[in-house]
Amino acid sequence: MRLSPAPALDPSLAGSLVLLHLAVVVGGLVLLSSASASASASASASASASASGLESVRCRLQGTPPPPVFSQDGDFVIGGVFSIHYYMNTLDHSYTSMPEPLQCTGRMDSRELRFSRAMVFAVEEINNSSDLLPSVTLGYQVHDSCSSVPMAVKVAFQLANGLDPMFDTGEQCSGSATVTAIVGESASTPTISMLRIIGPFGIPQVSHFSTCACLSDKKQYPTFFRTIPSDQFQAAALAHLIRHFGWTWIGAVRSDSDYGNNGMAAFLQAAQEEGICVEYSEAFSRTNPPSRVQRVADVIRSSTARVVVAFVSSGDMRSLLEEMDRLPSPPRQWIGSETWVTDPDMLRFSLCAGAIGFGIQRSVIPGFRDFLLDLSPQKVSNSPLLTEFWEGAFGCVGVEEKVCDGSEDIQQLQTPYTDTSQLRVTNMVYKAVYAIAHAIHSIVCEERENSSVNCDKNLNVKPTQVLERLRRVNFSRNGYQVSFDANGDPVATYELVNWQIRESGKMEFVTVGRYDASMPPDQRLNIEREITWVKNSTQVPVSVCSESCPPGTRKAVQKGKPVCCYDCIPCSEGEISNNTDSSDCLICPEEYWPNAERNRCILKPVEFLSFHEVLGIILTACSVGGACLAIATAAVFYRHRTSAIVRANNSELSFLLLFSLAMCFLCSLTFIGRPSEWSCMLRHTAFGITSVLCISCVLGKTIVVLMAFRATLPASNVMKWFGPPQQRLTVVSFTFVQALICTLWLVLSPPFPIKNLTTYKEKIIVECDVGSAIGFWAVLGYIGLLSLLCFVLAFLARKLPDNFNEAKFITFSMLIFCAVWITFIPAYVSSPGKFTVAVEIFAIITSSFGLFFLLFVPKCFIILFRPEKNTKKHLMEKTSNDIRY
Numbered sequence: 001m002r003l004s005p006a007p008a009l010d011p012s013l014a015g016s017l018v019l020l021h022l023a024v025v026v027g028g029l030v031l032l033s034s035a036s037a038s039a040s041a042s043a044s045a046s047a048s049a050s051a052s053g054l055e056s057v058r059c060r061l062q063g064t065p066p067p068p069v070f071s072q073d074g075d076f077v078i079g080g081v082f083s084i085h086y087y088m089n090t091l092d093h094s095y096t097s098m099p100e101p102l103q104c105t106g107r108m109d110s111r112e113l114r115f116s117r118a119m120v121f122a123v124e125e126i127n128n129s130s131d132l133l134p135s136v137t138l139g140y141q142v143h144d145s146c147s148s149v150p151m152a153v154k155v156a157f158q159l160a161n162g163l164d165p166m167f168d169t170g171e172q173c174s175g176s177a178t179v180t181a182i183v184g185e186s187a188s189t190p191t192i193s194m195l196r197i198i199g200p201f202g203i204p205q206v207s208h209f210s211t212c213a214c215l216s217d218k219k220q221y222p223t224f225f226r227t228i229p230s231d232q233f234q235a236a237a238l239a240h241l242i243r244h245f246g247w248t249w250i251g252a253v254r255s256d257s258d259y260g261n262n263g264m265a266a267f268l269q270a271a272q273e274e275g276i277c278v279e280y281s282e283a284f285s286r287t288n289p290p291s292r293v294q295r296v297a298d299v300i301r302s303s304t305a306r307v308v309v310a311f312v313s314s315g316d317m318r319s320l321l322e323e324m325d326r327l328p329s330p331p332r333q334w335i336g337s338e339t340w341v342t343d344p345d346m347l348r349f350s351l352c353a354g355a356i357g358f359g360i361q362r363s364v365i366p367g368f369r370d371f372l373l374d375l376s377p378q379k380v381s382n383s384p385l386l387t388e389f390w391e392g393a394f395g396c397v398g399v400e401e402k403v404c405d406g407s408e409d410i411q412q413l414q415t416p417y418t419d420t421s422q423l424r425v426t427n428m429v430y431k432a433v434y435a436i437a438h439a440i441h442s443i444v445c446e447e448r449e450n451s452s453v454n455c456d457k458n459l460n461v462k463p464t465q466v467l468e469r470l471r472r473v474n475f476s477r478n479g480y481q482v483s484f485d486a487n488g489d490p491v492a493t494y495e496l497v498n499w500q501i502r503e504s505g506k507m508e509f510v511t512v513g514r515y516d517a518s519m520p521p522d523q524r525l526n527i528e529r530e531i532t533w534v535k536n537s538t539q540v541p542v543s544v545c546s547e548s549c550p551p552g553t554r555k556a557v558q559k560g561k562p563v564c565c566y567d568c569i570p571c572s573e574g575e576i577s578n579n580t581d582s583s584d585c586l587i588c589p590e591e592y593w594p595n596a597e598r599n600r601c602i603l604k605p606v607e608f609l610s611f612h613e614v615l616g617i618i619l620t621a622c623s624v625g626g627a628c629l630a631i632a633t634a635a636v637f638y639r640h641r642t643s644a645i646v647r648a649n650n651s652e653l654s655f656l657l658l659f660s661l662a663m664c665f666l667c668s669l670t671f672i673g674r675p676s677e678w679s680c681m682l683r684h685t686a687f688g689i690t691s692v693l694c695i696s697c698v699l700g701k702t703i704v705v706l707m708a709f710r711a712t713l714p715a716s717n718v719m720k721w722f723g724p725p726q727q728r729l730t731v732v733s734f735t736f737v738q739a740l741i742c743t744l745w746l747v748l749s750p751p752f753p754i755k756n757l758t759t760y761k762e763k764i765i766v767e768c769d770v771g772s773a774i775g776f777w778a779v780l781g782y783i784g785l786l787s788l789l790c791f792v793l794a795f796l797a798r799k800l801p802d803n804f805n806e807a808k809f810i811t812f813s814m815l816i817f818c819a820v821w822i823t824f825i826p827a828y829v830s831s832p833g834k835f836t837v838a839v840e841i842f843a844i845i846t847s848s849f850g851l852f853f854l855l856f857v858p859k860c861f862i863i864l865f866r867p868e869k870n871t872k873k874h875l876m877e878k879t880s881n882d883i884r885y
Contacts (some may be wrong), residue, residue, distance in 0.1 A: 047208035060166050066101060066143075066157050069385040070120055074139025075457040076440055078123065078433065079195065081143050081158040081184030082116045084109060084385065086286075088146035102154060104146035109314070110417035111343060111425075111873035112176060112186060113389055114372065115208065116142050117417075118185055118426045122369045122433035123310045128255045132434075133441050134458045144385070145190050145314060156197040178497060180466050181206065181436040181577035183429060187313060188212035195221050202464035206435055208428035210764045216487035223467055225488040227428040227435065227516070228360060231263040231311075231337075233492035236359050237515045237583070238309060239270035239336060242523055248276050249306040249545040250335075253296060254757045255316045256283040263311040263337060263404030273282070277564030279305040279543060286319040297323040301330065306534075306543040314343045321349040331534045342424050342497055344416040347507045354534040358515055360424035363480060368430075389417065408514030421632065422509055424495075431482045434658045438468035438482075451833040493519035494527075500532045531821045546705050551578050551599035554585045571598045574761055591755070606755075607619035608674050608766040609834040609841075616672050619841050626665035626848055633856050634658040640863050643870045653727060655706070656699035663690040664848040680751040688779035692738035693785060694851065695817075697733040699790040703730070704808050706793065711876040738782055756833070765833040784821060790814050809854040816850035824880070 069084065087106035093099055106626035110690055123138045141159065145152040157603060163176045182205045187193045191210040199221065207215075207224045213232040215224050251267070254260035260283060270277060280303060282296045297320060300308060310317060317340040334355035340346050341357030380386045391397040393413055396404040409420065420426075443465050474483040476556065483491060495553065496513035513527040533541055549555050549568035554577055556569045571577055575585035576594045592601035610616050637646050637654060646654070665691050670683035703729065749772035756765035770776035791814035824843040831839045862869050 004435070007780050007876060014629055019256075030186070033260050047415045054149055058166065062099060064483045065154075066103070068141040068143050070116060070142040070383070071142065072120075072123070072139045072576075074123075074137040075164060076136070076444075076461060077139040077141060077179045077180040078119075078436055079141050079143070079179035080116060081117045081145050081155050081159075081186075081190075082112045083186045083190070084112045084116060084144040085146045088148040088151050090723045102146075102151055103759060103848075104144050104151070108389060109147075109345070110389065110393070110415045111314075111345060113385070114426055115186065115429045116144075116415045117372055118368065118429040121365075122430045122437075125367075125372075126434070126437045127353055131453070131553055133445065134453055134455055136440075136444060136455045138437065143626070145185055147187065147190075149190050152185055153193050153197060156194040160198050160201060160203065162235070175602065175821045179203065180440065180463050183208065183432045183436070185210060188262070189217065189257045191224075192221075198289070199223050202462070202467055204436070204439075204463060204467040204469070204470050206432040208432050208823050209339070209425050210259075212258045213266050214262045216260060218487060221488075225432075225435070225470055225484050225489055227431040227555060228338075228425070228480065228496070229492035230487075230489050231259070232266050232809060233517045234337060234358055234494070235263060236270045236313075237492075237494055237517070238267055238337070238523075239274045239276060240515070241356070241358070242271065242276055242307065242335065243274040243308070244525055244527075245540050247307045247333075247543040249276055249305045249543050250276060250307045250309055250313070251303050251332075252278050252281040253300070253320065254308045254311040256285040256288070257316075257435065259311065259313060259339070259559055260311050260316070267309065267311060273341055275564075277562040279303050279545070279562075284316065284320065286316045291424075293319050293323050296320060297327075297329075300324065300332065302325070304545070306331075306541050307333045307335060309607070312340055314346065316476070317343075317346065321346070325349055333534045333543065336422075338494070341499075342406055342422060342509060344422065346601055347499065347509075348508070353499055353501055353507060353536060354532055355499040356531060357795060358495055359497040359509075359558065360428060361480075361493060361495050361513065361740050363423050363427035363478065365420075365423055365427060365430055365478065367740070369418075369425075370641060372418060373410050374422065375410055378589075380406075427480065431477065432478065434475070434477050435473050435482055435484075436466065438473050438475050439466045441468045442472075471688055479597060479829035496527070498529075498531050498601035499534055515663060518637035549577075549582065551576075551580060551582070552594075553577060554582050554598045558807070590757060590762060594642070604757075604762060604764045606674075606764045606766055607760075609672050609832055609837045610674075611672055615834075615838055619838065620669065620672060622817045622845050623668045623841070624667050626852065627662045628747075630658045630662035630665060632858055633852070634662075636863060640870070645859055645862055645870050652724060653697050653701050653731075654856075656731065657851075660690050660694035660697055661848050663851050664694055664844060671837050671841050675753040675766055680753050681746055682750055683768065684770070684776065684779065685746060688742055688783065689735060689738050689846075691847075693731065693735045694848070695783065695786045695790055698810060698851065698855070699734070699786060699793070699816070700727045700730050702790055702793045703727075706796070725770060734786060740781065741775070741778050741782060745772055745779070749775065751776075759832050763833075767833075767836065780821075784818075787814060787818050787821070791818055792877045808856065814856040816854070817847045820847045820850065833835045 046657060070080075085104035085106055087101045087104070089100075089105045091099055091102070109432035119140060123140050126132050127137055138581055143155040143158070157184060159179050166444070180203075182194070182203060184205070186209040187680070188210045189212075191205070191207055192215070193210070195205060195215075199259060202223060204223050204225060206227065208227055210233065211228055211231040213230045213235075215221050215226065216230050218230070219571050245687045250271075252264060254264040262285075264281065267316055268281065271278065280299055282299055284293055285294045286293075287558055301324075310320075312320065317336075318372075324606065332351075334357075335354055336352075336357030337358045338357065341355060346352065370809060375386060380390045388397075391404055392406070393415055394404055394408045396402045440461060441455070443461055444457065444459045445453050463748060471484060472489075474481075476482070482490070494515040495511045496515060498510045498512045499507055500510045501507050510529070510532075511530040511700075514524050514532050515522060515526065528540060531540075532538065534775050545562065545565040546555075546558075546567070549566070553568040553570050555566040557566045558567060571585035573596065574594065575587050576598050577585045578599050585598075588601035591604055593604045595602050608617075611620060634655060637651065637658070640646055641651055664687070666688040669682065670679050670686060673679065751771045753766060754769045756767055760763050791811065794810035794814055820843050825841065827839045828836060828843075
């Protein structure tokens with residue numbers, strides 16, 4: 001069967017494209033020529049064919065194409081491409097002679113050999129199956145791409161064109177069969193190169209290990225499928241894993257290829273979304289000069305990030321670790337992509353002990369180990385590749401003393417080829433072959449009424465048909481589901497693999513968790529076993545640029561550095577942060593304040609002048625003591641009410657003055673305690689009225705003294721105008737005015753309790769708001785006016801006989817009263833919080849004591865301790881002497 005181009009592409013154009021690519025990229029693999037004519041005749045034939053669009057051109061392969069490493073004829077042939085060798089020989093083109101054919105060199109990757117053998121095993125298993133493609137034989141052509149793009153391109157041409165030395169480029173071509181589908185390649189970059197060639201022909205390619213997210217773009221790669229998840233899922237899984245363990249400061253290295261660059265780009269985007277910072281991101285390839293790999297190793301050694309994410313192919317990672325092994329390096333926690341983190345050949349690097357990464361689910365393929373070990377001497381000798389493997393595995397290459405004779409026991413061989421305990425990617429090859437077989441089965445086979453299956457192996461199956469059926473494949477094999485989404489990707493599920501050192505000292509892969517991208521974000525990662533970290537520790541390593549900011553602080557990014565490098569700044573006054581690594585501090589509600597650690601808002605302490613605090617107790621004692629003295633004095637005066645000194649000092653006004661003083665002392669108690677509506681209204685009005693009553697009494701006594709002195713003059717009749725009724729009316733009138741002011745104040749805008757949140761930020765002052773400032777200052781102003789009037793009158797009467805009146809004492813008492821209340825104003829305005837109330841109480845008590853001591857203590861002293869002076873005769877004698885003087 002000869003390949004026909006895809007319907008969307010003109011046949012002659014498609015053939016020309018293939019041959020043109022072949023000539024340019026591979027360097028002259030296919031030569032456009034006639035089988036029997038000269039170069040000029042060939043050119044004429046080509047021009048004629050292009051003009052007609054129907055004629056075919058006879059082509060001859062230039063050079064001998066390398067044969068497949070494994071092959072088998074069949075009704076339908078599947079191609080396979082694997083990176084079995086690490087390098088391809090480098091050719092110097094002289095352009096004067098035929099170039100040597102491309103050849104693979106270097107060490108063999110025995111794991112990739114196992115992948116290729118898995119394809120052979122799957123094909124043979126299908127051929128022996130009675131359910132899948134019965135009576136149909138599948139063939140295969142397995143090629144080695146040498147882990148290089150040029151060889152992968154060459155293999156793609158071979159799989160597309162066949163191996164016939166002569167063939168036609170027309171639609172109806174004859175010759176050996178070409179493939180209906182391709183399994184491979186193992187790396188993303190060679191896969192992309194192959195797709196550029198086979199894609200226009202509609203040949204489906206199912207990769208087992210090409211994970212580049214770019215391959216999910218169906219506009220560029222419509223014929224691509226894969227049985228391994230895309231790196232888009234792995235990148236998100238790695239970012240999730242790193243964030244799960246609290247690593248915010250990491251290093252990153254990648255292969256300088258489509259796999260590494262695209263995978264790292266997807267990871268860095270996911271890491272940024274997770275709040276992870278990258279100290280460095282280095283790209284390299286094993287084909288780079290050694291100095292380049294050494295520079296990457298030096299960056300890792302000198303970095304401060306203890307966690308290194310490596311999105312690197314196995315070959316590139318091997319080069320890097322060999323360089324890292326060359327010089328001592330600080331321990332690093334390696335996070336690996338599935339390409340190398342599950343590669344058994346990498347376990348020899350002890351510096352990666354404790355490495356973790358996501359790998360494909362481990363699986364079991366029944367009968368596969370027996371197939372791998374079934375290598376008879378005849379099978380080995382018939383295959384140059386198996387011969388090379390055999391000699392390399394048993395160490396009989398280039399050793400004269402030791403020659404492989406077929407007696408070697410492969411059962412005792414310990415290599416990645418024979419290790420079937422970690423079948424991960426191998427199962428992807430197995431599933432890829434079965435996916436293609438199921439697609440072919442759906443084309444050539446049909447079920448009959450008796451449940452038997454009839455397959456037509458002579459049916460001409462085009463690759464485009466297989467491509468269409470692959471999109472709808474959905475089956476289960478060995479308990480593993482196989483299907484593809486719209487992008488040709490499978491469901492993304494991973495195992496979390498940890499490199500652990502066993503008691504025997506051997507390093508092994510241990511599955512410690514799982515990741516399922518189909519689950520909700522918070523349920524995707526599941527850690528099932530204890531992880532062994534770097535240095536064989538069970539404690540999770542720390543990798544941060546800056547230590548976590550504790551609650552009570554916020555992060556401030558350091559200038560010129562990533563957001564993960566920051567200083568911890570304490571929250572400002574009134575702000576808290578109750579989480580670790582807070583970016584901002586939160587302002588506490590109005591009635592709350594941060595605690596000492598600034599990690600919690602607590603209710604502000606409420607402050608007011610309390611009866612239980614020292615200052616409150618002292619003021620209460622003074623207030624009650626003053627009231628008691630006033631009452632005791634009233635009792636003394638009442639007891640000696642008939643004595644000369646009591647009668648001479650207007651006993652009625654004296655008793656009223658003592659009563660008002662007692663009320664002044666007691667009204668100060670309303671200023672102590674938590675303010676309430678009634679206490680706020682009572683404290684100012686009670687003080688205002690009792691103070692005016694007190695001063696009115698003093699004013700009345702002063703007027704009486706003045707009037708009495710004038711009454712002693714000849715022909716004076718003034719006392720009849722200021723007798724007891726007029727004195728009472730004076731006191732009542734002055735007090736009534738104050739009562740009226742207080743009443744208007746309480747009715748229009750009374751005082752009320754408030755919470756003062758502005759004086760102190762850290763506490764609440766409960767105080768009384770005066771309501772109306774006019775009312776408040778009117779009360780105080782009226783008191784001040786009466787005090788000033790009383791002081792003036794007393795000052796005028798200061799030289800009157802002191803045995804007859806008390807003008808001097810009134811003058812001094814009013815002087816003290818006015819001085820106290822004048823100094824009260826600035827002290828009241830400037831005192832904060834509860835001290836404002838204390839200042840007001842102090843002013844009330846001080847002024848009251850001033851009046852009490854100057855007006856009543858001297859009289860009480862005479863009454864109690866100098867009774868001989870408490871006579872009318874003594875008073876009259878003293879007065880007469882003073883008058884004569």
